[in-house]
Amino acid sequence: MSPLTPGSVGRFTFTVDSVTIHFASLTVLIGIGVFVFALRGMSGPSGGGTARAAGGGRGGTRGRFLLTALPTLGAVLGVVFAGDLLTLFVFFEILALLGFFLVRQGDGARGAAIRYFWTMLVGGLVLLAGILLRGGGASGPGSVLLLLGFGVKAGMLPVHGWLPAAHSKAPAPASALLSGVMIKTGIYGIFRVLTDPATPEMLHATVFTLGLAGAAYGALRALVQSDAKRLLAWSSVSQVGVILTGIGAGAWEGSLQHVMTHASAKAVLFLAVGAVALRHGTVQLAGLGGLWRTMPVTFALSLFAGLALMGFPLLRASAGKAEIHHALEGVPSAEAVFFLASAGTVAILLKLIAEVFLGPARDPDPATRASEIGGALTALGLIIAALPLLHPALPTDMPYFVATFGAGTVLYLTWRRWGPAWPPVRIPSLPSGWTVPLPAPPGLPALPEARLQRAVERYAREIAPNLALLFVVLLAVVFVLR
Amino acid sequence: MESILFEIVPELRLHLRFDALGVLFSATAGILWLLVLPGPRRGRRYEALLALSFVLTLGVGTAGNLLTLLMFYELLSLAAWPLIIHDETAEALAAGRRYLAYVLTGAAMLLLGLAVVTLAAGDVGFGTRVEVPALGIVLLLAGFSVKAALLPVHGWVPQAHPIAPAPISALLSGLMVATGSFGMIRLIQVMDPPPLAILTGVSALTVVLAGVVATRTDHLKRRLAWSTISQMAYVPLAISVLDREALAGGIVHITHHAFMKGGLFLCAGLLLHHLGIRHVSRMGGAARRMPWTMGAFTLLSLGLIGIPPLSGFVSKWVIGAGMAQAGAWIPLTVLLTGALLAALYLMPIVHTAWFDPPPSEGPQVDPPPPTLIPVLAAAAITIVLGIGAALPGFPLALARAAARGIGG
Numbered sequence: 001m002s003p004l005t006p007g008s009v010g011r012f013t014f015t016v017d018s019v020t021i022h023f024a025s026l027t028v029l030i031g032i033g034v035f036v037f038a039l040r041g042m043s044g045p046s047g048g049g050t051a052r053a054a055g056g057g058r059g060g061t062r063g064r065f066l067l068t069a070l071p072t073l074g075a076v077l078g079v080v081f082a083g084d085l086l087t088l089f090v091f092f093e094i095l096a097l098l099g100f101f102l103v104r105q106g107d108g109a110r111g112a113a114i115r116y117f118w119t120m121l122v123g124g125l126v127l128l129a130g131i132l133l134r135g136g137g138a139s140g141p142g143s144v145l146l147l148l149g150f151g152v153k154a155g156m157l158p159v160h161g162w163l164p165a166a167h168s169k170a171p172a173p174a175s176a177l178l179s180g181v182m183i184k185t186g187i188y189g190i191f192r193v194l195t196d197p198a199t200p201e202m203l204h205a206t207v208f209t210l211g212l213a214g215a216a217y218g219a220l221r222a223l224v225q226s227d228a229k230r231l232l233a234w235s236s237v238s239q240v241g242v243i244l245t246g247i248g249a250g251a252w253e254g255s256l257q258h259v260m261t262h263a264s265a266k267a268v269l270f271l272a273v274g275a276v277a278l279r280h281g282t283v284q285l286a287g288l289g290g291l292w293r294t295m296p297v298t299f300a301l302s303l304f305a306g307l308a309l310m311g312f313p314l315l316r317a318s319a320g321k322a323e324i325h326h327a328l329e330g331v332p333s334a335e336a337v338f339f340l341a342s343a344g345t346v347a348i349l350l351k352l353i354a355e356v357f358l359g360p361a362r363d364p365d366p367a368t369r370a371s372e373i374g375g376a377l378t379a380l381g382l383i384i385a386a387l388p389l390l391h392p393a394l395p396t397d398m399p400y401f402v403a404t405f406g407a408g409t410v411l412y413l414t415w416r417r418w419g420p421a422w423p424p425v426r427i428p429s430l431p432s433g434w435t436v437p438l439p440a441p442p443g444l445p446a447l448p449e450a451r452l453q454r455a456v457e458r459y460a461r462e463i464a465p466n467l468a469l470l471f472v473v474l475l476a477v478v479f480v481l482r
Numbered sequence: 483m484e485s486i487l488f489e490i491v492p493e494l495r496l497h498l499r500f501d502a503l504g505v506l507f508s509a510t511a512g513i514l515w516l517l518v519l520p521g522p523r524r525g526r527r528y529e530a531l532l533a534l535s536f537v538l539t540l541g542v543g544t545a546g547n548l549l550t551l552l553m554f555y556e557l558l559s560l561a562a563w564p565l566i567i568h569d570e571t572a573e574a575l576a577a578g579r580r581y582l583a584y585v586l587t588g589a590a591m592l593l594l595g596l597a598v599v600t601l602a603a604g605d606v607g608f609g610t611r612v613e614v615p616a617l618g619i620v621l622l623l624a625g626f627s628v629k630a631a632l633l634p635v636h637g638w639v640p641q642a643h644p645i646a647p648a649p650i651s652a653l654l655s656g657l658m659v660a661t662g663s664f665g666m667i668r669l670i671q672v673m674d675p676p677p678l679a680i681l682t683g684v685s686a687l688t689v690v691l692a693g694v695v696a697t698r699t700d701h702l703k704r705r706l707a708w709s710t711i712s713q714m715a716y717v718p719l720a721i722s723v724l725d726r727e728a729l730a731g732g733i734v735h736i737t738h739h740a741f742m743k744g745g746l747f748l749c750a751g752l753l754l755h756h757l758g759i760r761h762v763s764r765m766g767g768a769a770r771r772m773p774w775t776m777g778a779f780t781l782l783s784l785g786l787i788g789i790p791p792l793s794g795f796v797s798k799w800v801i802g803a804g805m806a807q808a809g810a811w812i813p814l815t816v817l818l819t820g821a822l823l824a825a826l827y828l829m830p831i832v833h834t835a836w837f838d839p840p841p842s843e844g845p846q847v848d849p850p851p852p853t854l855i856p857v858l859a860a861a862a863i864t865i866v867l868g869i870g871a872a873l874p875g876f877p878l879a880l881a882r883a884a885a886r887g888i889g890g
Contacts, residue, residue: 006803009796009799009800009803009872009878010796010869010872010873010878086799093790094790104837110837114833117829118825121822121825122822125822128798128799128818129802129818132799132802132803132805132806132814133806135803135806135807136805136806136807136808137807138809
């Protein structure tokens with residue numbers, strides 16, 4: 001039975017094949033790692049979300065996290081094992097609700113959590129419409145809506161906006177679950193749709209293009225972040241783009257491999273950043289440095305996960321990326337964009353590892369340096385999450401890796417020299433009182449002028465440059481592909 | 483199964499009939515009445531009329547011909563009036579007058595329609611299809627749409643629902659509005675309707691506009707009343723698609739909505755009674771004071787939005803599947819927009835209640851079991867009807883049987 005049959009209400013069906021096994025095993029393994037980490041990694045004074053524990057609630061941060069995370073893993077397994085679209089949708093929506101609580105547990109995560117909720121709700125409705133349309137016989141439009149609905153969950157390019165906000169604000173173990181496991185349900189859905197023969201051929205090209213654009217755009221955005229978790233979140237957008245490129249190009253085996261690589265490596269990196277935050281109370285790159293001395297295990301595992309994500313040829317993880325890369329051969333323009341994305345990934349990870357673990361040591365404030373007791377357990381969690389990467393393989397694609405590594409290093413050094421000046425054009429602060437107060441629509445309260453001004457300034461400073469960058473990347477991808 | 487109750491003159495008789503549609507409606511009424519019974523005693527008039535309205539609702543559900551249906555329907559309208567104005571404040575009396583004006587206008591149209599139909603086809607029993615002039619059907623549909631609260635004749639709902647005591651609001655929202663939709667379904671059962679594009683348009687507008695108004699309303703019970711208008715317009719929308727599956731979805735939505743909205747109104751009543759909260763903007767921290775009540779409220783809200791596997795999702799899915807099969811894309815879009823709007827007017831309440839700091843701290847004041855159990859029961863029903871939707875004898879099975887009998 002195909003997981004893409006519409007299903008009938010009140011009947012839950014489940015299915016098992018190699019794809020579900022693949023997704024389920026990574027879910028379970030990473031879940032265990034995150035749980036072990038959370039046993040110690042949530043109780044520190046500033047491990048993300050702990051300030052809220054003072055506000056009341058029995059069980060505290062860790063209890064609340066475990067209480068949410070366990071059903072989350074269950075819902076992910078439900079999505080993956082679902083034998084029809086209705087069953088899948090049921091778990092999908094439950095997952096969206098639980099994800100809200102996961103994100104909401106972070107410090108200052110209110111806005112990100114609310115944004116996450118609405119995005120998921122609308123995405124869910126689009127998915128539902130797609131399921132109903134496919135069930136009603138309109139396979140073409142139905143597939144488009146399905147892709148859009150799954151794309152929201154996966155962080156596919158035009159609907160990725162919730163992802164960096166939610167993944168950077170959630171507590172670290174929750175981020176590891178979100179990036180490592182939850183967005184993979186979206187990828188799972190897209191994989192199922194694109195491997196279905198009823199899906200129009202045109203959608204493969206669409207997913208391919210969006211994936212390629214996301215890979216490049218996410219990498220560029222990640223490179224300019226100064227917050228370690230935000231950097232990792234944007235890198236997730238980029239890696240999802242790489243995976244979608246592979247799925248769209250037909251490199252299905254390689255994409256599934258890369259799903260595993262990214263899930264495991266990103267979980268390790270998020271947990272590592274969480275462990276750092278636990279000891280140092282910050283995830284701002286400017287406040288960290290030289291930690292390889294005090295946190296050697298975390299450093300080694302981060303380096304290992306980083307190399308895997310870059311596609312280091314001695315690990316099995318590289319095989320997936322290599323296959324995606326080979327699928328692009330013959331389309332030089334796509335190869336160029338993919339090369340940019342790969343170099344960007346190298347630069348991002350170099351930046352993260354160099355600025356957190358290398359360089360001059362900045363000793364933490366003794367007051368926050370309380371939670372070394374958790375070290376062994378948090379490290380164990382990291383090791384478990386890294387297990388899927390531990391699989392040596394014959395070196396393949398060595399020249400490509402060397403090339404991307406070189407380009408990435410150059411990119412990183414370039415950023416170090418000139419990057420902090422992004423965006424390149426400084427927008428002067430707008431004089432107050434310049435806005436024209438618009439007449440309020442009937443029934444709605446008038447927008448206060450200060451709020452309007454803030455919105456316009458935010459648009460000019462943050463949104464517009466990024467939109468421009470996004471536009472350029474999209475334009476480039478679309479043009480070179482023609 | 484049919485039985486003739488009483489023959490006024492030959493050709494005009496009161497007539498009872500038990501079929502899947504009527505049984506489902508009556509059973510819904512019976513259980514919802516059980517849920518609203520506990521609570522403070524409100525005097526003899528209230529109790530007597532509450533019991534009488536129950537009998538009359540059963541009468542609507544089991545009426546075997548149009549005459550009987552309309553008789554019980556109008557008597558129910560009148561019996562509900564003293565219940566709505568129970569508090570007898572100036573505001574309540576004004577709302578009561580407005581209510582009477584609306585339902586009596588509807589009654590006049592229904593009577594006219596009945597006359598036209600009876601002249602053309604004699605006694606209209608619900609067992610056999612009849613040929614009647616389009617004018618009769620249009621008049622009857624228009625008359626029913628007053629109770630069904632379709633735009634632009636919805637005006638009594640946002641007035642009467644908030645002013646009535648909470649149990650009465652629950653019944654009004656759960657069943658009174660539903661009697662209008664129920665009447666429409668009975669019409670479709672025996673008459674070939676004229677093209678229903680107008681009904682589609684009107685109900686689509688109702689879903690969207692009432693939902694938008696609900697998001698802008700701060701008064702909690704009034705917001706729920708607007709939500710009723712929006713959600714119950716799903717039923718005429720489903721009828722107008724003329725698809726058997728969509729119709730089944732519409733029928734089952736009556737039952738599902740009755741429990742969800744009834745439960746929500748009961749929660750609103752408890753909030754008012756124990757915390758004195760009338761407005762959404764004052765609900766900060768309410769969940770810390772009344773965790774069980776707000777827990778039920780949250781679950782019922784999720785159900786109404788249509789989060790699976792709760793019962794609201796089942797009706798949305800079945801209606802939507804029918805619409806997709808019939809190729810009715812616009813109603814399908816409206817249906818999903820209605821769900822989004824439901825989230826927009828319900829989720830802020832839930833978020834405020836759970837996450838915002840309370841205006842004043844206080845001890846937990848969850849109500850005593852007799853009044854708490856009904857709202858928990860409503861929440862439990864929402865879960866059971868959602869997960870067990872496919873079980874035989876559950877509302878969905880009955881609704882499908884009813885829709886099969888109607889054809890389409």
